[in-house]
Amino acid sequence: MSRRFNVAVAGATGAVGQMMIKVLEERDFPVNEIRYLASERSEGKELSFRGQKVIVRKLGHDSFDGVDVALFSAGGGRSLEFAPSAAEAGAVVIDNSSAWRMDPDVPLVVPEVNPHAVAGYTNRGIIANPNCSTIQMMVALKPLHDYAKIQRIVVSTYQAVSGTGQKAIDELEAEVKQWASGAGEGKGAKGYAGEFDYSAYPYQIAFNCLPHIDVFTENGYTKEEMKMVNETRKILEDDTIMVSATTVRVPVFYSHSESVNLKFADPVSADKARELLSSAPGVKVVDDVSKNIYPMPLDAEGQDLTFVGRIREDISQENGLDLWVVADNIRKGAATNAVQIAELMAEKYL
Numbered sequence: 550m551s552r553r554f555n556v557a558v559a560g561a562t563g564a565v566g567q568m569m570i571k572v573l574e575e576r577d578f579p580v581n582e583i584r585y586l587a588s589e590r591s592e593g594k595e596l597s598f599r600g601q602k603v604i605v606r607k608l609g610h611d612s613f614d615g616v617d618v619a620l621f622s623a624g625g626g627r628s629l630e631f632a633p634s635a636a637e638a639g640a641v642v643i644d645n646s647s648a649w650r651m652d653p654d655v656p657l658v659v660p661e662v663n664p665h666a667v668a669g670y671t672n673r674g675i676i677a678n679p680n681c682s683t684i685q686m687m688v689a690l691k692p693l694h695d696y697a698k699i700q701r702i703v704v705s706t707y708q709a710v711s712g713t714g715q716k717a718i719d720e721l722e723a724e725v726k727q728w729a730s731g732a733g734e735g736k737g738a739k740g741y742a743g744e745f746d747y748s749a750y751p752y753q754i755a756f757n758c759l760p761h762i763d764v765f766t767e768n769g770y771t772k773e774e775m776k777m778v779n780e781t782r783k784i785l786e787d788d789t790i791m792v793s794a795t796t797v798r799v800p801v802f803y804s805h806s807e808s809v810n811l812k813f814a815d816p817v818s819a820d821k822a823r824e825l826l827s828s829a830p831g832v833k834v835v836d837d838v839s840k841n842i843y844p845m846p847l848d849a850e851g852q853d854l855t856f857v858g859r860i861r862e863d864i865s866q867e868n869g870l871d872l873w874v875v876a877d878n879i880r881k882g883a884a885t886n887a888v889q890i891a892e893l894m895a896e897k898y899l
Contacts, residue, residue: 578888
């Protein structure tokens with residue numbers, strides 16, 4: 550690729566923004582000029598790109614002159630406010646928030662799953678990055694869905710605190726350190742309940758599981774759970790697929806895990822599933838229970854692959870399978886997926 554592109558990163562000082570910068574470097578995206586944008590409180594901060602100093606600028610409506618690709622990880626409100634300005638200036642926006650995902654004029658893209666959808670960027674000049682949990686599930690399910698249509702998905706997630714942001718990472722670390730200091734000796738993990746100074750979540754997260762991600766809706770599901778329902782259908786272009794999700798926050802720093810139960814229109818054996826997944830883009834099968842080999846968050850951290858294991862036929866229903874799916878939520882679940890979309894744009898559309 551001979552052409553080089555001017556790239557802006559909106560939300561450059563956040564966890565995902567920082568990872569976007571790192572992935573651009575790692576994947577050698579053809580950058581001509583890079584522009585770091587953030588809120589007023591980060592203006593003037595010094596970051597780097599490929600060893601060169603880059604000063605963070607304040608995100609504004611006039612920040613995108615000459616920009617070809619704008620990677621957004623600045624939150625839904627800022628995306629709604631500033632993404633249209635970036636698009637009007639001629640940039641293609643790749644947005645990591647939930648702001649545009651269900652807009653019928655905005656493609657929702659996982660490059661291994663529906664790369665053709667990128668072409669829809671011409672509608673608004675915006676492409677949406679799916680929810681982190683949806684991304685890894687789609688990477689794992691697409692080859693199976695192509696082989697034998699998926700009729701129903703029941704998924705439970707075990708999501709790392711990094712999905713909430715740096716504040717939650719710091720809070721889990723602080724709680725564990727406080728517990729390990731011995732101040733609550735003899736009390737067990739519960740000894741600190743009410744003593745921790747927690748604010749990222751409604752309860753302590755150390756040694757705990759919170760079946761509550763995002764706000765609850767009228768149907769009893771959380772917004773995070775409904776994102777998985779609606780985004781799955783949009784990405785697979787099939788509103789007939791039934792999806793039920795339960796999303797849980799767990800005391801893990803990085804990488805989300807998912808227990809996925811599937812119902813197919815036709816039989817899919819566990820061996821066939823392993824065969825299909827072993828040759829699927831972006832997937833690594835890690836599945837030998839005779840040796841206690843299966844995916845874990847520690848294995849996925851820092852990786853761009855989606856790891857799949859515990860593949861087995863569901864003994865409770867016909868044409869059913871169970872899977873365990875793990876991926877780094879900051880990388881493949883956010884930054885890497887966005888950069889992969891940018892690569893598709895650079896190769897075929899810009």
